[in-house]
Amino acid sequence: MAAEVVIVGGGVSGVTTGIVLQLLGYQTRLLCQHWIGDTLNATRPDSCEPRFASQYAAASVIPHSAAITDESWHLHASLRLFEVLRSRGDAGVRTQRHYEIFEWPQLVASYAEAMPGYHVLPVNGKGEPGVPRRADGVPVYGWSFQAYFADMPRYCEFLSGLYCRLGGKLEKTGFCDVDTLMAIRASVIVNCGGAWGRTLWGDACSSRYVRGILVRAHAGDIPRNQTTGEICSYNYHPAVSVYCRSRGRPADVYFYPRSDGWILGGTRLESTELSGSEASDVRPVWQGETWRGPVVRLPLEGSEDRVELAVPEPILTLNRELIRRLTGVDVNDIRLTAAEGFRHQRQTVRLESETQHGRSVMHNYGHGGAGITLSWSCAIKVAELVCDHVGACADLRHIETQVRAGLA
Ligand SMILES: Cc1cc2nc3c(=O)[nH]c(=O)nc-3n(C[C@H](O)[C@H](O)[C@H](O)COP(=O)(O)OP(=O)(O)OC[C@H]3O[C@@H](n4cnc5c(N)ncnc54)[C@H](O)[C@@H]3O)c2cc1C
Structure with missing residues (x-):
C-alpha cells in the first residue's frame, strides 16, 4: 500500500496513531515540536512546556475527565489493547x-x-x-x-522505539504552520496537535x-x-x-x-x-x-x-x-x-475528517485527562477514517484485530 500519511504531533496520540497506521501498511511521517521520546531537560527551554500534556500523565487507564462519542466501545477497545501491551x-x-x-x-x-x-x-x-x-x-x-x-517513562520509550522500528519517519520540525503543512505531498494529514490542535484549522467547538x-x-x-x-x-x-x-x-x-x-x-x-x-x-x-x-x-x-x-x-x-x-x-x-x-479538554474529543483547501485532514485531539486511556481506540478510529479515504475496506473490528496481532 503506497499511501503516505503525515501526522502532526509527537505526543501519545500522534505516536500511537503512527504505530497503528504503520501496522496496517501505511507509510507515515510524524512532524512535531515536542517528542515523547525526549525527557525533561534543563538545557531545552521548551522541555517543561505545560501544554505538552503527554509529559505529565501518570498514567492510569481510566476513562474519566473526557467526553467521547461511543464511550463504551472506546472503553472496551482500550482495555483489550492495554491487556495486549501488559502481556x-x-x-x-x-x-x-x-x-x-x-x-x-x-x-x-x-x-x-x-x-x-x-x-x-x-x-x-x-x-x-x-x-x-x-x-x-x-x-x-x-x-x-x-x-x-x-509507567510513562518506560511506556514513552517503548512507543517511540516501536514507531521507529516499524519504519515510521520522525521529523522534529519545530512548530509547523498551516501553509507548511499544506505544501507537503501526502494523501492525508492527521492532526494530533493536543492543545495546539484547534489553532491549525480552527474549531467551532468550545474547549x-x-x-x-x-x-x-x-x-x-x-x-x-x-x-x-x-x-x-x-x-x-x-x-x-x-x-x-x-x-x-x-x-x-x-x-x-x-x-x-x-x-x-x-x-x-x-x-x-x-x-x-x-x-x-x-x-x-x-x-x-x-x-x-x-x-x-x-x-x-x-x-x-x-x-x-x-x-x-x-x-x-x-x-x-x-x-x-x-x-x-x-x-x-x-x-x-x-x-x-x-x-486540553474539548466539549467532546474531536475524531473526524474534513476537507481543507482540497486536502483531507483528520482530527484526533481534545482528550482532556484521558488521552493515554483513549490513545489506542482513537488511533483505530483514525485508521478507519484513513482506510475509508483511500478506498481500503476495513471496519473497526478488522483494524483492531490486525493491531492486536501486530502488538502481541
Ligand atoms: C497533569 C496531567 C495528568 C494526566 N493524567 C492522565 C492519566 O493518568 N491518564 C490518561 O489517560 N491521561 C492523563 N492525562 C491526559 C494526557 O496526558 C493527554 O490527554 C495526552 O497526553 C494528550 O496527548 P496528545 O498527543 O494528544 O497531545 P500532546 O501530548 O500535548 O502532544 C501534542 C503534540 O503536538 C505537537 N504539535 C502541535 N501543533 C504542532 C504544530 N503545528 N507543528 C508541530 N508540532 C505540533 C506538539 O509539539 C506535541 O508533540 C493527564 C494530563 C495532565 C496534564
Whole structure:
C-alpha cells in the first residue's frame, strides 16, 4: 500500500496513531515540536512546556475527565489493547489495585463495572483493611479495581522505539504552520496537535484547559500496600472542609508510584484561555482559576536556575498522611520536585475528517485527562477514517484485530 500519511504531533496520540497506521501498511511521517521520546531537560527551554500534556500523565487507564462519542466501545477497545501491551512485558504497562475513594456516599461511576477485579466498598462507610484513609474513624466510600497503568517513562520509550522500528519517519520540525503543512505531498494529514490542535484549522467547538500541579517524590522502589502486599494507587476525595476548589467544589488528591518516582497529584483548575506564544518558546501564563489556600514552594522540574512552583499544601499534607498509612513511608524524607501540565479538554474529543483547501485532514485531539486511556481506540478510529479515504475496506473490528496481532 503506497499511501503516505503525515501526522502532526509527537505526543501519545500522534505516536500511537503512527504505530497503528504503520501496522496496517501505511507509510507515515510524524512532524512535531515536542517528542515523547525526549525527557525533561534543563538545557531545552521548551522541555517543561505545560501544554505538552503527554509529559505529565501518570498514567492510569481510566476513562474519566473526557467526553467521547461511543464511550463504551472506546472503553472496551482500550482495555483489550492495554491487556495486549501488559502481556508483552516490555511495554511499561502493568495492572495494580486502584482505589477511588470519597469521604461521602457516592454513586459508582458507569465505567467501573467494566474494569477487571471491580469491587465496591461497604456502603456503611467503614471501609476495609488496606483501603486508603486519611485518619482513623473517617468514613470512606467508593470502589476499587485492577487498573492498567502505563509507567510513562518506560511506556514513552517503548512507543517511540516501536514507531521507529516499524519504519515510521520522525521529523522534529519545530512548530509547523498551516501553509507548511499544506505544501507537503501526502494523501492525508492527521492532526494530533493536543492543545495546539484547534489553532491549525480552527474549531467551532468550545474547549478549556485544566491545570494539574503535581509533586514527584524521587523515591527508588515501588512501594506496596502494607496490609494487602499489592502495588496500589488511589484518587482520594476528602471532605470539602479539608480540600476543595473554588466555590466549595470537591477536589481530589492522587498517588501513582512509577519507575522514576512517585507522582502525587493534584489540581484540576480550569481556564478557557492561556496567554503566550503558540510556538511554545515562551511559557504560557495561567489565566484561570487559582488556588487561594496555603502553598509549599518546590523546585520546578526540568527548569534552569532555581525556579520554584507554588504547590497547594493539601497535595503534600494529605498525600503524605495517606501514603504513610498505606505504605509506612514518609514522603517528607524523600527529595521532592514539582511540575505543572495543562489538560486540553474539548466539549467532546474531536475524531473526524474534513476537507481543507482540497486536502483531507483528520482530527484526533481534545482528550482532556484521558488521552493515554483513549490513545489506542482513537488511533483505530483514525485508521478507519484513513482506510475509508483511500478506498481500503476495513471496519473497526478488522483494524483492531490486525493491531492486536501486530502488538502481541
Ligand atoms: C497533569 C496531567 C495528568 C494526566 N493524567 C492522565 C492519566 O493518568 N491518564 C490518561 O489517560 N491521561 C492523563 N492525562 C491526559 C494526557 O496526558 C493527554 O490527554 C495526552 O497526553 C494528550 O496527548 P496528545 O498527543 O494528544 O497531545 P500532546 O501530548 O500535548 O502532544 C501534542 C503534540 O503536538 C505537537 N504539535 C502541535 N501543533 C504542532 C504544530 N503545528 N507543528 C508541530 N508540532 C505540533 C506538539 O509539539 C506535541 O508533540 C493527564 C494530563 C495532565 C496534564
